[in-house]
Amino acid sequence: xxxxxxxxxxxxxxxxxAARRLLTAAVQSFAERGYHATTTRDIAGRAGMSPAALYIxxxxxxxxxxxxxxxxxxxxxxxxxxxHDTPGTPAERLAEAVRRFVRWHAEHHTxxxxxxxxxxxxxEQHHAEILxxxxxxxxxxxxIIEDGxxxxxxxxxxxxxxxxxxxxxxxxxxRWFTADGKRTPAEVGDLYADLVLRMVGCxx
Amino acid sequence: xxxxxxxxxxxxxxxxxAARRLLTAAVQSFAERGYHATTTRDIAGRAGMSPAALYIxxxxxxxxxxxxxxxxxxxxxxxxxxxHDTPGTPAERLAEAVRRFVRWHAEHHTxxxxxxxxxxxxxEQHHAEILxxxxxxxxxxxxIIEDGxxxxxxxxxxxxxxxxxxxxxxxxxxRWFTADGKRTPAEVGDLYADLVLRMVGCxx
Numbered sequence: 347x348x349x350x351x352x353x354x355x356x357x358x359x360x361x362x363x364a365a366r367r368l369l370t371a372a373v374q375s376f377a378e379r380g381y382h383a384t385t386t387r388d389i390a391g392r393a394g395m396s397p398a399a400l401y402i403x404x405x406x407x408x409x410x411x412x413x414x415x416x417x418x419x420x421x422x423x424x425x426x427x428x429x430h431d432t433p434g435t436p437a438e439r440l441a442e443a444v445r446r447f448v449r450w451h452a453e454h455h456t457x458x459x460x461x462x463x464x465x466x467x468x469x470e471q472h473h474a475e476i477l478x479x480x481x482x483x484x485x486x487x488x489x490i491i492e493d494g495x496x497x498x499x500x501x502x503x504x505x506x507x508x509x510x511x512x513x514x515x516x517x518x519x520x521r522w523f524t525a526d527g528k529r530t531p532a533e534v535g536d537l538y539a540d541l542v543l544r545m546v547g548c549x550x
Numbered sequence: 551x552x553x554x555x556x557x558x559x560x561x562x563x564x565x566x567x568a569a570r571r572l573l574t575a576a577v578q579s580f581a582e583r584g585y586h587a588t589t590t591r592d593i594a595g596r597a598g599m600s601p602a603a604l605y606i607x608x609x610x611x612x613x614x615x616x617x618x619x620x621x622x623x624x625x626x627x628x629x630x631x632x633x634h635d636t637p638g639t640p641a642e643r644l645a646e647a648v649r650r651f652v653r654w655h656a657e658h659h660t661x662x663x664x665x666x667x668x669x670x671x672x673x674e675q676h677h678a679e680i681l682x683x684x685x686x687x688x689x690x691x692x693x694i695i696e697d698g699x700x701x702x703x704x705x706x707x708x709x710x711x712x713x714x715x716x717x718x719x720x721x722x723x724x725r726w727f728t729a730d731g732k733r734t735p736a737e738v739g740d741l742y743a744d745l746v747l748r749m750v751g752c753x754x
Binding site for chain 2: 379380381382383459462463503504507508510511514515517518519521522529534537538540541544545547
């Protein structure tokens with residue numbers, strides 16, 4: 347899994363090619379120096395373009411951050427929704443959701459860090475949109491946990507707090523994960539799926 | 551608990567007063583705009599001093615970040631060590647460690663965010679020192695978990711991975727915690743202590 351290959355997969359739906367290259371360059375620049383220390387000139391230069399060429403695709407630096415955040419949140423949410431809709435017991439669905447969500451955050455850790463750490467730099471309208479996506483993410487995980495409680499498979503005294511903790515645990519993988527570490531994204535996913543089933547008091 | 555009161559407690563051992571005010575100003579500036587977008591002039595201005603006055607206390611911006619990171623890591627490590635040395639069963643000590651560590655990260659969330667997110671901006675020597683403190687932090691939690699396994703109280707197939715996950719869960723409180731949220735630092739600490747005892751398969 348080369349570092350070069352990742353952005354293509356992550357931003358595959360972004361067209362044209364120049365817009366995609368600019369997003370990739372923006373993620374790398376924001377990750378290295380932070381949003382506020384990065385200029386649109388830095389991003390254009392990194393993508394091998396002129397600043398003027400950047401403005402054809404994105405009006406402002408904030409729009410680049412918003413696109414990164416929006417795509418990142420939607421991809422991670424899709425991963426959870428697919429696990430939610432999978433047939434199986436609540437325990438199987440929760441384990442699958444955690445496995446996939448953790449893998450996503452490990453494999454896309456640079457994007458995930460930018461998305462999580464630069465939330466405060468979004469404009470008001472964009473911030474509200476992203477918060478709505480975060481509430482949906484929370485709702486998908488909470489629904490699986492509630493299914494498990496209703497089925498008598500899970501023992502969870504505080505469903506909201508446990509949902510928050512499960513998502514926090516998975517998201518924070520992006521902070522500490524490095525590609526040259528001891529564990530692969532899939533191995534972290536398996537470990538975390540087991541830990542989360544313990545957190546919900548799974549009787550299986 | 552006023553926002554103004556916190557820095558005093560956190561940096562209480564830093565003297566003289568001007569050096570402490572500069573650290574507080576640096577934490578706020580780094581948290582708002584990121585390390586790379588902040589100048590020593592910004593920090594001095596926020597502390598009500600001239601840039602020249604700043605250089606009496608700190609040679610570089612990196613030295614400010616290093617002091618913040620060093621003090622932050624040492625305070626959090628002390629919190630864990632006190633829990634480790636408390637008399638009691640491994641379950642009681644682990645619950646106490648998590649309770650205190652989580653409270654620290656909730657109450658000092660601005661400092662903790664700077665400490666965690668700007669690690670890559672430290673110079674080589676300082677980075678190595680901070681990594682050593684992080685390994686000590688890891689070792690304290692791992693020791694309590696190993697005590698529990700040895701006593702037959704915990705069931706942990708992967709002690710290193712579980713230690714990593716427990717610390718990650720607690721540290722990430724700094725990312726999402728806000729003083730105007732629904733839960734107090736103590737309430738999050740209690741919830742997390744229970745979740746972590748579940749993660750280690752505590753039979754109690």
